[in-house]
Amino acid sequence: MGTYILTTDRLKLREMTKNDVQNLMEIFSDPVAMKYYPSTKDEKETMSWIEWTINNYKNYGVGLWIVEHKETGQFLGQCGIVPQEVDGKIEMEIGYLFVRREWGKGYATEAAAACKKYGFEKLNLKKIISLPDVNNTPSAKVAERIGMKVEKTIHKWGKEVLVYSITA
Structure with missing residues (x-):
């Protein structure tokens, strides 16, 4: 199991490990959950995602974390702070992606709010962004x-993306 980073009323966020492939496949193999990504991912691509995340932990001290239900330990999704390039400079983004069976319960908002607090209070970030697809309401x-x-709106990942931001 990965190290727990933070907890909220209903959630626990921990570091992703190579044992999370099956958890993540529940999101990555779902065309509806992956609508705003270039495509679904297979197991090999999911392993690359985990390696990218583990490298972010090493290089930046942050990355996407696995979100679990605090009481049941059930996998709900991923949410965390991810370095992203925007107009030539690295910005810290709160990213989130949850399994479809858990949509509409406020978990993404709860996890993202905790990551925002963590970014400002623990990491002393001056600004945090989020990069949803323009159509991903x-x-x-x-x-x-x-x-x-x-x-603003930028062109990234071959599409139009909104840049949301908040400063400390």
């Missing part, structure tokens, strides 16, 4: 619920 709503405002 539910994802944009999470950014808005944690106090972020739209700054």
Whole structure:
């Protein structure tokens, strides 16, 4: 098991490990959950995602964390702070991706709010962003619920992406 990073009323966030492939496949193999990503991912691509995340932990001290239900330990999704390039500089993004069976319960907002607090209080970040697809209204709503405002639209990952941001 990965190290627990933070907890909220209902959630525990921990570091991702190579044992999370099956958990993540529940999201990555779902075309609906992956609608705003280039495509679904197979096991090999999921392993690459985990390696990318573990490298982010090493290089930046942050990355996507596994979100579990605090009481049951059930896998709910991933949420964390991820370095992203925006207009030539590295910004810290709150990213979130949850299994479809858990949508609509407020878990993404709860996890994202905890990551925002962690970013400002523990990491002393000056600014945090979120990068939802321009058409991904539910994802944009999470950014808005944690106090972020739209700054601009950029072209990234071959599509139009909103840049939401909040400063400390």
